[in-house]
Amino acid sequence: MKKLLMGNEAIAYGALEAGVQVVTGYPGTPSSEIFTTLAGMAGERGFHAEWSVNEKVALEVAAGAAYAGARAMVTMKQVGLNVAADPLMTLAYIGVKGGLVLVVADDPGPHSSQNEQDTRKFAQFAKLPVLDPSTPQEAKDMTRAAFDISESLGLPVIIRPTTRTCHVCQDVEVDEKQMERPKPGGFQKDPGWVIFPSLAIKRHRWLNQQQDEMQKIFENSPFNKIHPGSRRSGIVTTGVAYNYVLEVIEQMQLDIPVLKIGTSYPLPVHSTLQFLDGIDRVLVIEEQEPVLEDQLIKMIWQHRRPLVLRGKYNRLVPREGELDVDKVKRAVAAFFEIDLPCKEEKKLPPLPVRPPVLCAGCPHRASFYAFKQAARGTDAVFTGDIGCYTLGNMAPLNAVDTCLCMGASITLGTGLQLVEPERRVVAFLGDSTFFHTGIPGLINAVHNGARLTVVVLDNRTTAMTGHQSHPGLTRNATGQRVEPLEIARLAEACGAGLVQVVDPLAYDEAVQAAREALEFQGVSVLVMRRECIALVKGQNPSRRIDREKCLDCGVCLEELGCPALFKGEEGPVIGTACTGCDLCKQICPAEAIVEGGEVQ
Amino acid sequence: MRLDIVITGVGGQGNVLASRILARAAMDYGLSVRTSEAIGMAQREGVVMSQVRMGSGSFGALIPNGQADILLGFELAETVRGLPKLKQGGVVVVNTETIFPVSVSLGLSQYDPDQLISYLQEQADGLKPVHATALARQAGTPKATNMVMLGALAGLNVLPFAAAHLKQVAMELIPTRLREINLKAFELGQQAVGGA
Ligand code: SF4
Ligand code: SF4
Numbered sequence: 103m104k105k106l107l108m109g110n111e112a113i114a115y116g117a118l119e120a121g122v123q124v125v126t127g128y129p130g131t132p133s134s135e136i137f138t139t140l141a142g143m144a145g146e147r148g149f150h151a152e153w154s155v156n157e158k159v160a161l162e163v164a165a166g167a168a169y170a171g172a173r174a175m176v177t178m179k180q181v182g183l184n185v186a187a188d189p190l191m192t193l194a195y196i197g198v199k200g201g202l203v204l205v206v207a208d209d210p211g212p213h214s215s216q217n218e219q220d221t222r223k224f225a226q227f228a229k230l231p232v233l234d235p236s237t238p239q240e241a242k243d244m245t246r247a248a249f250d251i252s253e254s255l256g257l258p259v260i261i262r263p264t265t266r267t268c269h270v271c272q273d274v275e276v277d278e279k280q281m282e283r284p285k286p287g288g289f290q291k292d293p294g295w296v297i298f299p300s301l302a303i304k305r306h307r308w309l310n311q312q313q314d315e316m317q318k319i320f321e322n323s324p325f326n327k328i329h330p331g332s333r334r335s336g337i338v339t340t341g342v343a344y345n346y347v348l349e350v351i352e353q354m355q356l357d358i359p360v361l362k363i364g365t366s367y368p369l370p371v372h373s374t375l376q377f378l379d380g381i382d383r384v385l386v387i388e389e390q391e392p393v394l395e396d397q398l399i400k401m402i403w404q405h406r407r408p409l410v411l412r413g414k415y416n417r418l419v420p421r422e423g424e425l426d427v428d429k430v431k432r433a434v435a436a437f438f439e440i441d442l443p444c445k446e447e448k449k450l451p452p453l454p455v456r457p458p459v460l461c462a463g464c465p466h467r468a469s470f471y472a473f474k475q476a477a478r479g480t481d482a483v484f485t486g487d488i489g490c491y492t493l494g495n496m497a498p499l500n501a502v503d504t505c506l507c508m509g510a511s512i513t514l515g516t517g518l519q520l521v522e523p524e525r526r527v528v529a530f531l532g533d534s535t536f537f538h539t540g541i542p543g544l545i546n547a548v549h550n551g552a553r554l555t556v557v558v559l560d561n562r563t564t565a566m567t568g569h570q571s572h573p574g575l576t577r578n579a580t581g582q583r584v585e586p587l588e589i590a591r592l593a594e595a596c597g598a599g600l601v602q603v604v605d606p607l608a609y610d611e612a613v614q615a616a617r618e619a620l621e622f623q624g625v626s627v628l629v630m631r632r633e634c635i636a637l638v639k640g641q642n643p644s645r646r647i648d649r650e651k652c653l654d655c656g657v658c659l660e661e662l663g664c665p666a667l668f669k670g671e672e673g674p675v676i677g678t679a680c681t682g683c684d685l686c687k688q689i690c691p692a693e694a695i696v697e698g699g700e701v702q
Numbered sequence: 703m704r705l706d707i708v709i710t711g712v713g714g715q716g717n718v719l720a721s722r723i724l725a726r727a728a729m730d731y732g733l734s735v736r737t738s739e740a741i742g743m744a745q746r747e748g749v750v751m752s753q754v755r756m757g758s759g760s761f762g763a764l765i766p767n768g769q770a771d772i773l774l775g776f777e778l779a780e781t782v783r784g785l786p787k788l789k790q791g792g793v794v795v796v797n798t799e800t801i802f803p804v805s806v807s808l809g810l811s812q813y814d815p816d817q818l819i820s821y822l823q824e825q826a827d828g829l830k831p832v833h834a835t836a837l838a839r840q841a842g843t844p845k846a847t848n849m850v851m852l853g854a855l856a857g858l859n860v861l862p863f864a865a866a867h868l869k870q871v872a873m874e875l876i877p878t879r880l881r882e883i884n885l886k887a888f889e890l891g892q893q894a895v896g897g898a
Contacts, residue, residue, distance in 0.1 A: 106726050106735065131741060213740070237736075270763040271722065271737040273729050345762030352759065353766075427766035445768065448786060451821045453779050454813040456803040458713065458748035493746065497808055568741075659807050665747050668802045678844055 107274040109267040112238035113205055114139035115276045116245025117175050118147065120201070121283035124167035125151040126160040128538065129567035130179030131214045132268035133207035137177045138568065141579040147280055153570050153579045156508070156538040157182035161189050161204070168198040168258075169295065171286035173249050177205045180219050181507065185539070187224070190258070192297055194228045195305035197256040200286060201249035208264045210389050210424045214566075216488070216507060218422065220391040221262040226367050229309050231316045232260040233325065234341040234366040238272040244325060244364065251319060255312055262366075264389060266342045266424070317368045325364025328377055333358045335383040335438065338374075340366045340394055343387045346430040353431065354440065369397040378407060385437040386413035389425045412437055459496055462666035463639075463681030465632035466491045466559050468606035470501035471662060471685070472630075473528055473557065476616035480526055483518055487511040487531035487540075490566040491559050494530070498663045502530070509539025516543070516552045526620055527554040534564035534572040536589055541596060548597035548625050555619045556598070556627045558589050561634040569637065590629050599624035606630040609688035635681050642682025643698060647674055651694035658686040658695065703733070703862060704757035706765045710784035711776030712801050713740070713748050716848035719875065720774070721752040723852060724861075727871040728756035731863050738763035747803070751784060756862065772860060773826075774851055776834070777801050782818050785825060794826040795854050795895075797834035797847060830854065830895055837890040846887035853888035857897020865892060 107115065113136045117125065125144070127137040137151065144151035150167075154160035157178045164174035178186065183206050190204075206224075209215040225232035233248060235241035241263050248259040294301070320326065329348075336359040339347045344362045351358060361377040363369065366388075378384065386395040392414040402409050414421045418433045435442045460467050470491075473484070486492055486502030487510065495502035504514055511529035519527045531540050536558050544556060564570040571579050573587045593601045600622040604615040612630065619626040644666075654673040658664075666680035676686075676695070687695040707724060709717045718739045725735040733756045740750040753765045765787060773788045775781025775796040788794065798819070805811040822829055834850040841850070852872060856865035869888050876884050 104729065106722065106729055135741075266738060266763060269739055269741050271725055271735070271739070272763075273735050342762060346764070348761045349759075349766070352761075426764045427762065431766070448825065450782060450785065451817050452812055452814070453783055453818075454803050455805045455811045456712065456747070456749050456779075457805070458746040459804050461746060490746070496804075497810065663804045663808070665804055668807045 103276060103278065104273045105276050106271055107238055107276070108135060108269060108271050109235070109238040109241050109263055110135035110269070111139045112242035112272070112274050113245045113261070113263065115274070116242040117203070118143065118280050119277050120246045120249040121173055121281035122175050122249070123149050123172040123283060123286065124164055124174040125149065125177070126154050126164045126174070127177035128154055128157045128160055128182055129564050129570040130182050130207070131567055132209055132265045133177050133179045133205065134567045134570065136205055137579070138570070144580045151579050153572065155573060157186040158189055161186040161193070164202060165189065165193055165198065168200040168202040170200070170289040172200045173283060174200060175203045175205065179215065180206055180208045180221050181215060181217060182206070183221060183224055185508065190228050193258055194230055194309055195302055196295065196297055198252065198258060199256070201252035202258040203245065203248045203252060203261060204258055205245070205261045205263070207268050208262055208390065210264055213265055216505070218390060220393060221260065222366050222393040223391055225260045225262070226393065229313060230258055230260055231255070231365065232262050232367045234364055235261065235263050235267050236342050236344040236362070236364070238267060238270060239274045240325065240364065241267050242274055242276070254319065255315055257312060264342055313368055317370050320365040320368065320370040321373050323365050323370070326370065326373060327362045329360040329362070331357045331359035334381050336360060336377070336381040337385050337387055338363065338394060338398060339387040340364065341389055343389050343425050343430065346425055346427045347387055349427050350431045350434050354434065356434070356438065363394060366393055367397070369394065369401065371401060374398070374401065375405060378402070378409060381409070383410040384412070385418065385433065386411065387419055387425070387430055387433060391421065457496060458493060459663060459665055460490065460493050461635050462664050462679040463635040463683035464490070465561055465606045465630070465635065466494060467499065467662060467664065468609065468612065468683070468685045469557065469559055469630040470494045470499045472606060472609065472612035472616045474499070474501055475613045476620055477526065477528065482526035482528055482620070483515070485511040485515040485518070485527060485529045487535050489532040489535055491530060491532060496663060498660055508535055509543055512540060512543035512547055512556055515554050516547045516550070519552055519554055523553070528557060528620070529554060530557045530559055533558060533560040533562065533574050533589060534570070537573050541592065544593065544596045544598065544625070544627070552625055553623060554625060555622070556593070556625065558627065558629045560589055560629050560631040562631070563634050563637060565634045565636065569634070590627070593627040593629070597625070598627040600626040601629070603629040603631055605632050607632055607683055607685060609685065635683070639681060644678060644680040645676055645682055645684065645687060645695050645697060647676055648694045648696050649673070651692045653692045653694070655691065658690055661689065662686060704755070704759055705772070705862060706770045707754040707772045707774060708765060708770040708784055708787045709752040709754070709774045709776065710780040711750055712780060713746050713750050715776045716845065717750060717752045717776055720848045720852055721754045723868065723872045723875055724754045725756070726875065727863055727868045730867065730871065733757050733862065736763035749780060749783065772855065774855055776847060776851060778815055778818055779813060782821060788826070791827060793828040793830070793858065793860055794822065795830045795832060795851060795858070796822060797851060798831050799833070799835035799847070830858065832891065832894045834891065837894060838887050841887035841890055842883035846884050849884045849887035850891035850894070853891025854895045854897070857892035857895040859897065865897065
């Protein structure tokens with residue numbers, strides 16, 4: 103049956119078809135919908151699905167299940183793999199019994215990530231096979247196949263979709279049936295599960311031998327295809343770039359051979375050499391790092407092929423950002439020495455800049471604003487973290503001075519404070535981030551006698567990635583009721599000297615609590631707790647501005663950056679996006695912002 | 703047959719739903735489809751562009767510059783920003799509504815609606831201006847802007863399937879309690895271009 107599926111949903115169907123028994127993950131764009139789709143089916147289909155507190159935990163839980171013989175899958179985004187790197191590198195030595203598939207979504211562009219790292223490099227580093235899907239359909243087929251490959255090699259397999267596979271919809275052929283899997287055999291005790299140095303030496307040799315096994319499996323993989331052509335110049339490509347290549351050769355009417363590689367590490371030697379037999383010049387087109395290109399260069403040298411190879415090292419193919427048809431076309435035209443008609447670019451009139459901003463009524467805006475008020479006149483540093491609240495760095499709030507990776511607000515702040523002990527440091531992080539990697543940083547700050555304020559922006563969800571659960575909530579990923587963990591009590595248990603909980607939208611109290619936290623001489627934790635506006639939208643009517651009272655001072659407009667407020671002919675206007683949070687009402691010196699009415 | 707459609711707008715305007723409705727409608731006609739949508743950080747009041755490709759030979763989901771047959775602009779400035787995607791002689795349906803970003807209120811950038819409208823009139827021969835948000839309000843909620851826009855597109859008879867079919871698919875994908883308002887919005891959009 104054909105279904106319209108997003109790449110991420112297609113991957114979920116692939117796992118389902120393969121009879122997956124345990125699914126874990128940590129949310130991160132562009133990967134999140136893989137897990138969400140599976141979690142929605144877990145109850146009815148009878149498999150386990152959990153949002154883990156971070157990617158390392160997710161991988162370890164899945165590995166445990168695979169040790170006991172189950173088919174397990176882990177989902178995360180590229181930077182999440184850094185967090186899971188520690189178990190991954192050794193898991194490659196230990197191996198698995200049940201199929202273990204890691205789906206790590208890359209974000210070239212990047213659209214919503216802090217870097218553009220290429221997971222295929224990581225796979226090479228860990229010496230694990232990686233599959234590189236070009237479409238949702240292929241992502242589904244690869245996921246299904248990956249479990250078999252994992253079991254036959256006894257190794258985890260990585261699938262690396264990129265944004266334009268994850269968030270692309272296609273008509274996908276699906277098999278609604280779930281493969282009948284035997285009950286896992288269970289964990290068998292064996293010294294092979296315990297990584298002593300002596301075992302590591304042995305397994306490292308084994309892992310290196312497995313590289314040849316991987317290559318053999320990939321020699322006949324259906325994910326590697328040749329498009330015949332009559333010229334003696336050709337293209338080797340992989341992943342989403344393959345689509346762009348096809349479209350370009352159709353547009354330019356080129357009769358050239360194309361080798362499409364779906365198994366981007368390790369590159370199968372024989373079938374690739376066979377393709378290269380027919381050509382003298384080859385252009386390598388892939389997104390992000392030259393992973394195929396490097397392997398091809400090595401192969402050509404080792405096999406003494408007199409080939410001309412072009413790609414990223416000649417700067418024909420960009421190494422940063424996403425590829426698209428237009429970029430690929432330029433590369434192909436340069437390689438084949440075809441003149442492109444130069445179209446004159448239409449000059450657009452001046453357009454407003456429109457960066458993403460915190461939503462109208464977002465409680466984080468109130469938290470940042472309260473701290474800006476409380477710290478006014480000091481040179482306090484606001485360290486930030488990963489989540490919607492990173493957007494607090496935008497004007498006019500300008501309340502995020504650093505952002506590095508998950509959990510680094512507290513630890514970076516601690517480091518800053520070592521050098522400038524007199525300077526106040528406020529570390530902002532979200533509730534999900536607190537559980538992810540915030541806690542070790544907090545413990546470290548307390549233990550080492552730091553003086554800083556940690557602000558947990560507790561909006562009762564993991565908002566940026568689409569509202570996933572975390573341990574502070576009463577429901578888990580599959581909707582079961584669970585006992586929520588209190589962030590404030592955890593902070594106390596970690597040894598924070600002053601811990602308070604406040605509603606950021608109660609403006610005066612929030613500023614007061616912020617002041618106390620800033621004055622505290624040790625580690626203070628302020629939990630600013632209020633639901634994400636997307637969860638409770640529509641509960642309050644819009645506010646409006648009473649023209650009679652308004653002084654047109656512009657405070658509401660210029661201080662908050664609420665997207666519902668804009669400049670009108672006779673002073674500020676509140677638009678329909680207003681959620682009635684009353685933050686602006688509480689700072690208006692003229693009490694001009696009133697309830698009721700939709701005025702625009 | 704191949705038809706490439708670009709939908710531009712601002713995060714939160716419902717263009718993901720609009721692109722899914724178009725894709726589902728095309729699938730029912732046995733056309734292969736690809737869509738590409740902005741999900742995640744880009745959505746929060748930022749610029750969003752969705753792409754829908756239907757028909758044969760739709761390889762990747764990204765439409766090359768200057769190749770879209772139709773540009774469906776949910777917001778005025780974003781329509782102008784999306785114009786380089788459109789092919790010569792392509793159809794542009796523009797919602798004349800403006801959404802001023804915070805950067806404009808803060809005086810950090812400018813937004814001149816009159817200038818943008820006249821630019822569109824000069825550049826796009828097949829321009830169809832629609833007061834989509836106003837019509838959506840008339841139907842019951844400004845949130846139904848995307849439905850007005852789809853209705854207008856259906857009314858132009860440029861799709862490879864009937865307007866009634868698009869309407870039916872849209873209603874199937876909308877929660878029951880919102881159907882009536884959205885149906886009205888769709889029909890107002892159709893009428894706005896003289897299509898029903
Ligand atoms: S009440 Fe004020 S600050 Fe809150 S959403 Fe409405 S306009 Fe924005
Ligand atoms: S803060 Fe109050 S008085 Fe000042 S412009 Fe806004 S509504 Fe008017």
